[in-house]
Amino acid sequence: MKTICITALLSVMVVGMCGTALAGDTLENAKKKGVLIAGVSDSKPFFGYIDEKTHEFVGYDIDFARAIAGRLGVKLEFKSVTEESRIPELILGNIDIIAATLTNTSERAKLIDFSYIYFITGQKFLTEKGTVKNLADLEGKRIGTARGSTSEHNVKKALPKAIVLPFNDYLQAFSALRQGKLFAVTTDESILLTMLAQATDKERFEIPAIQISGEPYGLGIRKGDKKFLDFVNNTLLEMEKSGEVKRLFEKWFGPHTAAPMERTFVIAPEK
Ligand code: GLU
Numbered sequence: 001m002k003t004i005c006i007t008a009l010l011s012v013m014v015v016g017m018c019g020t021a022l023a024g025d026t027l028e029n030a031k032k033k034g035v036l037i038a039g040v041s042d043s044k045p046f047f048g049y050i051d052e053k054t055h056e057f058v059g060y061d062i063d064f065a066r067a068i069a070g071r072l073g074v075k076l077e078f079k080s081v082t083e084e085s086r087i088p089e090l091i092l093g094n095i096d097i098i099a100a101t102l103t104n105t106s107e108r109a110k111l112i113d114f115s116y117i118y119f120i121t122g123q124k125f126l127t128e129k130g131t132v133k134n135l136a137d138l139e140g141k142r143i144g145t146a147r148g149s150t151s152e153h154n155v156k157k158a159l160p161k162a163i164v165l166p167f168n169d170y171l172q173a174f175s176a177l178r179q180g181k182l183f184a185v186t187t188d189e190s191i192l193l194t195m196l197a198q199a200t201d202k203e204r205f206e207i208p209a210i211q212i213s214g215e216p217y218g219l220g221i222r223k224g225d226k227k228f229l230d231f232v233n234n235t236l237l238e239m240e241k242s243g244e245v246k247r248l249f250e251k252w253f254g255p256h257t258a259a260p261m262e263r264t265f266v267i268a269p270e271k
Pocket of ligand 1: 100101102146149150151187188191215
């Protein structure tokens with residue numbers, strides 16, 4: 001089955017069918033096995049990363065995964081995923097949910113289902129101070145991003161002459177920027193802000209006020225897995241109502257944190 005699915009993943013035409021075939025009932029399966037497996041990032045500060053002292057996964061995305069497993073009454077296991085691997089891993093059944101700064105796009109929604117939006121940001125650029133005033137200053141330049149992200153896709157559209165270099169993750173791209181090998185790094189402002197906040201040489205860099213897309217994050221669920229999707233959405237709404245989302249947001253992105261951001265409220269979309 002796995003070989004068939006991997007082959008199928010290469011074909012956009014059959015990938016949907018493959019996902020459906022493996023969808024199953026995550027809610028029941030997780031309860032039976034006593035474990036839920038979350039696909040998370042290990043290199044995105046404040047969303048999903050490894051705490052240096054405890055060596056545990058921590059971050060805003062991680063806390064949402066913990067809350068969902070907690071309400072389900074099962075153990076939570078983490079599996080590191082990349083931009084490129086997260087959707088295939090979900091479809092193949094290697095993880096049960098994606099909690100990894102995953103933007104809800106109509107292309108991706110053909111392959112997987114998305115929970116309600118729990119975070120909203122937009123794609124921007126990280127550059128050396130004073131080098132970029134408008135989008136035209138970035139045209140034709142070497143720009144780093146993560147392979148398989150919406151950032152990669154959007155920047156190619158916004159700057160057709162730019163040399164877009166895909167890295168395994170954004171921290172690697174940031175290192176290349178530091179070494180002068182790139183002119184800019186591009187991804188969600190939320191991720192750029194957190195990387196910049198952690199940089200010891202942050203005064204060298206800035207995020208110019210140029211936004212090329214909107215990036216609303218949802219949790220990724222296997223297509224057609226309706227019971228689990230409802231469970232996740234209800235959990236998100238309950239967390240908002242009880243003040244848990246506010247508490248988590250304040251913890252990671254509140255005014256007293258290293259990378260304060262604008263709060264997103266979890267709201268059920270109008271039908
Ligand atoms: N949110 C965007 C995406 O889903 C970019 C950030 C990321 O790499 O996760 O592709």
